[in-house]
Amino acid sequence: MFKIVISRSNPMVHTQFKLQVKLMRTLADHHTANACLFPVCALHHVAVTTVEGIGNTKSRLHPAQERIAKSHGSQCGFCTPGIVMSMYTLLRNKPEPKMEDIEDAFQGNLCRCTGYRPILEGYRTFAKVSGSLAWHRHGQHVYRDSWLDVGSEYLNSLLQTQSNKQQKQLCFKGERVMWIQPTTLKELVALKSQYPNAKLVVGNTEVGIEMRLKNMLYPVIIAPAWISEMNAVQHTETGVTFGAACTLSSVEEVLRKVVAELPPYKAEVFQAVLEQLRWFAGPQIRNVAVSSFTHIIGKRTITMDEKFFTGYRKTIVKPEEILLSVEIPYSKKGEYFSAFKQASRREDDIAIVTCGMRVLFQDGTNRVEEIKLSYGGMAPTTVLALKTCKELTGRDWNEKLLQDACRLLAGEMDLSPSAPGGMVDFRRTLTLSFFFKFYLTVLQKLSKNYNGTVSAAREVLQSCFTKIPFQSCVLLQEVPRGQAVEDMVGRPLMHVSAAKQACGEAVYCDDIPHYENELYLTLVTSTKAHAKILSVDASEAQSVPGFVCFVSAKDVPGSNITGIANDETVFAEDVVTCVGHIIGAVLADTQEHSRRAAKVVKIKYEELKPIVTIQEAIEKQSFLKSIKRINKGDVKKGFEESDHILEGEMYLGGQEHFYLETHCTLAVPKGEDGEMELFVSTQNPMKTQEFAANALGVPSNRIVVRVKRMGGGFGGKETRNTILTTAVAVAAFKTGRPVRCMLDRDEDMLISGGRHPFLGRYKVGFMKNGKVKSLEVSYYGNGGNSVDLSYGVMDRALLHLDNSYNIPNVSSVGIVCKTNLPSNTAFRGFGGPQGMMIAECWMSDLARKCGLPPEEVRKLNLYHEGDLTHFNQKLEGFTLRRCWDECLSSSSYHVFWSCLAGALVHVYTDGSVLLTHGGTEMGQGLHTKMIQVASRSLGIPTSNIYISETSTNTVPNTSPTAASVSADINGMAVHNACQTILKRLEPIKQSNPKGSWEDWIKAAYENCVSLSATGFYRIPDLGYDFEKNEGKPFCYFSYGVACSEVEIDCLTGDHKNIRTDIVMDVGTSLNPAIDIGQIEGAFVQGLGLFTMEELRYSPEGNLYTRGPGMYKIPAFGDIPTEFYVSLLRDCPNSKAVYSSKAVGEPPLFLSASVFYAIKDAIYSARKDSGLTEPFRLDSPATPERIRNACVDIFTKMVTPSGLGNGFENLHKLLTIRPSARARHSL
Ligand SMILES: Cc1cc2nc3c(=O)[nH]c(=O)nc-3n(C[C@H](O)[C@H](O)[C@H](O)COP(=O)(O)OP(=O)(O)OC[C@H]3O[C@@H](n4cnc5c(N)ncnc54)[C@H](O)[C@@H]3O)c2cc1C
């Protein structure tokens, strides 16, 4: 039975990750669910607990909130409430969880900032076998205190009252949808005959997505979840029958119990279902969603066989029929069942190919009586390999059967080269690999009765994906002996907003309360990549309730031209140059109405040929005009002197920022002289102000931009927020009313661009010992449809093309391609990772060519102290070799130029300090560090200092918070402002040396001394001339080293990150906990870039991967099982505030060590096929790329060129290597 109370006003506006509700079905059950998918109607009578309901900063934090905050597991905080609720729910259901339970509980949670390690470490303290005693009191877990069950009494009594009430059929009517919740089967049947086309909805995880994202509308929805027969579980003679409203979690729970009781032979299918359920979505989905196996409908029982699926997402279940229950059968003696799934990400991802395989042997023999092989992902429906099964029936389970089965499957599981979903060779290879795994699995089970090749079987079964408990260690720096206890610089001070974030109290842009008269804006964007706009017709939108107006280029009061290089428009007028190009916007009274109205705005286009890829741009010479070069030495001579020359190419895909808080703006016109206040999630208040003023045709002094905090930025909010902010500002100007817009995830991914994809072409000359002599390299970046920051990104890539290697002769060119994609922009690393990745590519290949260990060749080529880089800057304070020695691998990073920063310090008469500086807080802990700096500068406790927000009317004309230098420059500006105050206080302090800070401030006020000061800082002597190859592009260099170990599954292309060690030079850390958080977060984001995240476009420039369903960022289970991070000690940096160093971007590239470890593992797998030459592996190293590169008999069987070769070698099948391991240092 569902019983609910909801304690948050408007859960539907929050993203899946921000707010998770906890449902209580019975007094004992607690389940997490996604607020954005769970229909409010279905919450009737259900108790809901939100993060605000379990603890708060005013009274007491719940331990699940406190521990994530104290363990530095909350950076931007946007994911934190969801993670807290997952932990809280686990504790409610299982007060003494195992570490494995904790890891499983987070399967559906994502975090883009922390790298997950601190969250797991913080919550490890709840685990039954805890590594730490810090959280225990008197031998008891602290969480066992009664206040863990916060609200329990209230909930229990409420649920009791509700459960005593007679349930009635409920009906909710909205503007367009009617929701009916029957309570009996009879009512359900009657409703279904009254509304034969009504949609039945249980978890809404399928229908919800269809309605939200696929523009589908179901006018009548019937929710059968309360009907007791539909929730019943029956144990029958033949199996277990689940009512059709039983959630997947309840199925899992029942099956677990049944498996524990049944003899193993009877539970074959149950075991396989359990294993697959683990990888089915996350707990939040499984807690509400139902499934389908074998169906019993009304009086009709149907079996899920080859006739069950009739077409794409269609089954023989008729629309007017109701699914009542599902039976999962027991397996028989001599029957074996396995299921396999391969996805882009192991956790919470839809399968690329999936299969269920069942074989029944004749009694007491190894002769096949019946075999069924079914595959998903190979056709619009699940398909059975009927021909293969027929041929295998009656055969003995031996190597000959394996060979024949593979030969037959290769023919039967065919795909046309243009099959939807692509990855044709990979998918076909998987069908064979899965059968191979099944064959060996069954062989192992049979081996109890028959002597077979058991050793090979065992090897496959113990593949790399057995779960090993997560382990980690961080090594912080210590503060010098004698440092005063109240001096917080260098200490791991908790992020100042962490507690608020963990309680859901932290205010993000869209949390600002609604203004009276406020309007909501929805963008109308192009569906064509390149086209002339023939007409825009918003007339139908007018009939949508709440519609106010349509805004377009003609409503722009100032200039419609905008962008960093003035090559963009606020609203497209005649031509669109990418899918997602903003053409106009609809304003309505609510978000729902404006979305509906925007969908019916009709645009006619005349299509023009788009350019989508770098290759197309090269063919058509479609380049942005600034082409940069860096040349050093004599490249021709270098090649002549080389023993070997290697040429190659590498492609690196782009990356979506996937900050958890999407772009958001609230514009509030002030009604006088064009004044407007803009609340924005931006890293760049200055440009936001400038662009809005320009579009509104008012001076900048009329526009105030305010930023409290961001739910992540990563470069994506350095300039691209302005495309939304400016449109919202124009709309607010036109209507004179406050206007708000927060993009949906799919809109955000579609319009705002990401990391530049790169193509690198190189020619490298080197000696037999691996010493590099000469390098010629061309970098092509996909800039998209405007310049934005592309030139800067390319400059950075060229300046990083050496990574850490001394290359005597260099000729390089960087070209930005102009294409019909949304403008690509800044992303953590800003071109650096692309530049260095290509360097590592040729370095890794030349080591192979020389037949030498890659780490030896890398070390040979590393710079030394005092060397000149290819851009002629001398290396001083070169700690890389120290890092190398500590970690056995290497990487370097240059901290780029940036310009200026400001700060404003107000001291109030009670001694409290309000600090403002030019940087914005996006989770990176900048405000925390600035408070530490001010605290030391003024000599007062951090508790006296507060930062409220960043705004253009307090600190004007600031650099964007980017390029890793914000702590450096803002820290110096803060220090500067504090010094001014201290200087003014000096006479007062001298006259009362024993006085307190409060005494001095009071005296200063009484003596009319100003207690407000500004600070300013610019990095001296920076600048570089590409033409002359001279100057100083960087203030100083950052160094870091990583060593990673991976295991790849050669059969499926999966990989597992076994261990990573990082040593990073951060100078003398301002806050070691925050710095470690930046290192881990950047590393895991890089892991996504280099191994997982893939943006896919159609040839027409349409982005396919528009949300978390299609675009996978690393999840909890993707981080290295062993993760060790340490900060290099005793390495003060004289060039930044309090000897610190930048840390935001440099560690991202260290994750390339994982990519090259994968490449090394593939090398060793390829050796088995006699392939030893360097091969091309583009980034990211997805399962498809890994599997295709592990060339073996299967891959040869499915590629037209390798056909004969594969089939000829079928007799060698059992020599196929199931997995390979490698370590790589970088
Ligand atoms: C984040 C996320 C991850 C996911 N991961 C996976 C995954 O790994 N694997 C996977 O297969 N799917 C996945 N899905 C898809 C979805 O969760 C599943 O398909 C799930 O089984 C749907 O169950 P539901 O109760 O939520 O369906 P609903 O949305 O409530 O209904 C789905 C369909 O079933 C019909 N229906 C429901 N009950 C009945 C009935 N009694 N009689 C007749 N018709 C009925 C509905 O009318 C509707 O057409 C995922 C979805 C999300 C949002």
Ligand code: FES
């Ligand atoms: S802290 Fe997790 S997304 Fe920012």
